[in-house]
Amino acid sequence: MSDETLRNIVSSRKPPTLAAHVTQELRDAIIQGELKPGEPLLLGELAKRLDVSVMPVREALKRLESEGLVEQPPQKEARVARLSLEDLDDTYAARMLLEPRVxxxxxxxxxxxxxxxxxxxxERYEIAYEAGDEAEGRRLHKAFHFGMYQVGGSVWLLRLISTLWDNSERYRRLSLTQRGTVHDRRQEHAGVLDACRANNPDQAAKLLQAHLQRTATLVFERSKSLLEQA
Known part of the structure; x- marks a missing residue:
């Protein structure tokens, strides 16, 4: 990963504290694949690239370890968490328990x-992907889902879902051809949204469960061959 690439990622958003800022930018770099699975995360090197001291980087890595995006082997440097089919299965299983409830x-x-x-x-989500802007499409995809979930006011469940979402995005990015599936996903999203508008919780949960199951199946099938080749 180049210094310029990481600095460009850092320049995008400014969370309230320096540690939060570094955490968010490293999180984004991991999710976007700029920091690869298994890649060592050297404190001094990251601090130099991000133009910060070692302290906020250390704090960021501890936070990301708690989220499952970073691994800290005993007596070794931290590294980006590796991908596995077991991890993928657990991630989507948890999402399918929590998100229909929300x-x-x-x-x-x-x-x-x-x-x-x-x-x-x-609508903006679909336009972004049709235009080939996957970064904006991913941002709007998350904004859509969490915009629906936030209406329910389930603060703790949203925190859990956010962590699971970030981990699942690593697999989605690896395995899905976004533009090829956006139309089908839009129909599924619209169905969930219509059920919410009708104040029909059973239908909304049923459609969301089907949407998550379909996505999980696609991601698992495509990730399986990629991870087996790695």
Missing amino acids: IRRSAQKFTDADYQRLSAIL
């Missing part, structure tokens, strides 16, 4: 204003 709460509280706001995000 969408049920959201569907009970959904308003027309929520629907209009999220419809606009969904």
